[in-house]
Amino acid sequence: MQIAEAMPVGAAVWRNPGAPGSVEEVLLDPAGPSEVRVRVAAAGVCHSDLHQADGHLGGELFPTVLGHEGAGIVEAVGTDVAGLEPGQPVAFCFIAACAECRRCLEGRAALCERNSRASFEGTMLDGTTRVRLADGKPARSFLGIGCFAERCVVPARATVPLPPGLPLWQAALVGCAVVTGFGAVRNAAGVRAGESACVVGLGGVGLQVLAAARLAGAEPLVAVDRTPAKLELALARGATHAVDAGAADAARQIRKLTGGGADHAFEVVGRAETIRLAWDSLRAGGTAVVVGLAPVGVEAAVPAIGFISEKSLRGCFYGSGEPRREIPELARLAADGEIDVAGSVSHLAGLDGIEDAFGRMRRGEGSRTVIVLDRELAGVSP
Numbered sequence: 001m002q003i004a005e006a007m008p009v010g011a012a013v014w015r016n017p018g019a020p021g022s023v024e025e026v027l028l029d030p031a032g033p034s035e036v037r038v039r040v041a042a043a044g045v046c047h048s049d050l051h052q053a054d055g056h057l058g059g060e061l062f063p064t065v066l067g068h069e070g071a072g073i074v075e076a077v078g079t080d081v082a083g084l085e086p087g088q089p090v091a092f093c094f095i096a097a098c099a100e101c102r103r104c105l106e107g108r109a110a111l112c113e114r115n116s117r118a119s120f121e122g123t124m125l126d127g128t129t130r131v132r133l134a135d136g137k138p139a140r141s142f143l144g145i146g147c148f149a150e151r152c153v154v155p156a157r158a159t160v161p162l163p164p165g166l167p168l169w170q171a172a173l174v175g176c177a178v179v180t181g182f183g184a185v186r187n188a189a190g191v192r193a194g195e196s197a198c199v200v201g202l203g204g205v206g207l208q209v210l211a212a213a214r215l216a217g218a219e220p221l222v223a224v225d226r227t228p229a230k231l232e233l234a235l236a237r238g239a240t241h242a243v244d245a246g247a248a249d250a251a252r253q254i255r256k257l258t259g260g261g262a263d264h265a266f267e268v269v270g271r272a273e274t275i276r277l278a279w280d281s282l283r284a285g286g287t288a289v290v291v292g293l294a295p296v297g298v299e300a301a302v303p304a305i306g307f308i309s310e311k312s313l314r315g316c317f318y319g320s321g322e323p324r325r326e327i328p329e330l331a332r333l334a335a336d337g338e339i340d341v342a343g344s345v346s347h348l349a350g351l352d353g354i355e356d357a358f359g360r361m362r363r364g365e366g367s368r369t370v371i372v373l374d375r376e377l378a379g380v381s382p
C-alpha cells in the first residue's frame with residue numbers, strides 16, 4: 001500500500017552556489033499520479049553535479065538535492081503509472097521524454113521539447129517539487145532526479161527498468177556516464193571500424209567514450225588527459241596511445257599518431273582550451289564532438305579557416321539519441337561483461353563523501369565516485 005504522507009529521508013542538500021552541501025533529514029512528499037518513489041541503492045558523482053553545486057549552470061536552482069545518475073528499487077507507484085511495480089530495479093533517466101514531440105519522433109529524445117524544461121529546473125513535470133527541508137522550504141531535485149538521497153520521487157518516465165545480472169552500484173552509471181559516452185560515439189559521431197579517434201578528458205564519461213570507441217573498432221585510439229594515472233588507466237582499457245593534454249604540442253602529437261589528424265575528436269571536459277585542442281587534432285573532414293558540459297558564459301573559439309577543410313564542431317547532449325531505449329541495451333552489455341563499468345569506478349563512498357568526490361574532480365584525480373546508499377541493495381561485495 002502506498003504511504004500517503006510525507007516521509008523523512010536522508011539527503012545531501014546544497015543551499016547556495018559555491019558553498020558545500022550538507023547531509024540532512026528532508027521530507028519526501030508522496031509520488032504524484034504519474035510518478036514513482038525509488039529507494040536509491042547507489043548514485044554516481046558526475047561533473048554536472050559539481051557544476052550545479054558551483055552555480056555554473058545558471059538559474060535560481062537552490063536549495064537543491066543533487067544527484068542524477070543512479071539506480072535503485074521502485075518502492076511506490078502513482079495511480080496512473082502502468083508497467084512499473086514495487087520491487088522493480090531501475091536506473092534513472094534524467095530526460096523524461098514525452099515520446100510525442102517533434103524531437104522525440106525524430107529519435108532525438110534527449111532534446112525532448114516538452115519535458116526538458118522540468119529537468120533543467122529540477123522539478124517534476126508539473127513544475128512542483130517533492131522535497132521539503134526541515135524548515136518547510138521546498139527543495140529542487142537536480143535534473144528532476146535528486147538521487148543523493150535514501151529515497152527520491154521522480155516522474156515514472158525518468159526511470160528505466162534494468163535487466164537482471166548487473167549490480168546496482170554499476171547500473172547506477174548507465175543512466176548518465178555510459179549512455180552519454182556510448183551515444184557520443186554511436187549516435188553523434190557514428191564511429192566506424194578503422195577510423196581514428198582521440199578522447200580528450202578521461203573522467204567517468206571520457207572512459208565510457210573510450211570504451212565505446214574501442215568497441216566500435218576505432219584505431220588508432222588516442223587518450224588525452226593532463227593526469228598521468230588517467231592516461232595509464234586508458235591504456236589499460238584499450239587506448240592505443242596516450243598524450244599529455246598539458247604538452248604544448250599535444251595537438252601535433254595527436255595528428256602524428258593518427259597519420260595526419262583524427263577522424264573523430266571527443267571533448268569530454270567542457271573547457272575552451274580542450275575544445276580547441278580537439279579541433280586542432282582533426283584531419284580535414286574530421287568532426288569534433290563536444291560532450292563536456294561548459295559553465296554558462298564560457299565561449300569556445302576555433303580558427304575559422306578550418307571550415308574550408310570541412311572540419312565540423314558539434315554538440316552532444318545525453319548521448320544524442322534515445323536514452324530510454326538505449327539504457328536497457330547498455331545495461332545488458334554491462335551485465336554480459338561487454339562493457340566494464342566497475343573498472344571505471346575509482347571510489348565508493350557514503351552520502352557524506354560527495355564533497356570529497358568534488359575535491360578529487362576539481363584536482364583531476366580519480367575517475368568516478370559512486371555513492372552507496374545501501375550496500376546490500378547496491379550489490380557491493382563486503
Ligand SMILES: [Zn+2]
Binds near residue numbers: 047069177
Ligand atoms: Zn551526469
Ligand SMILES: [Zn+2]
Binds near residue numbers: 103104112
Ligand atoms: Zn518529447
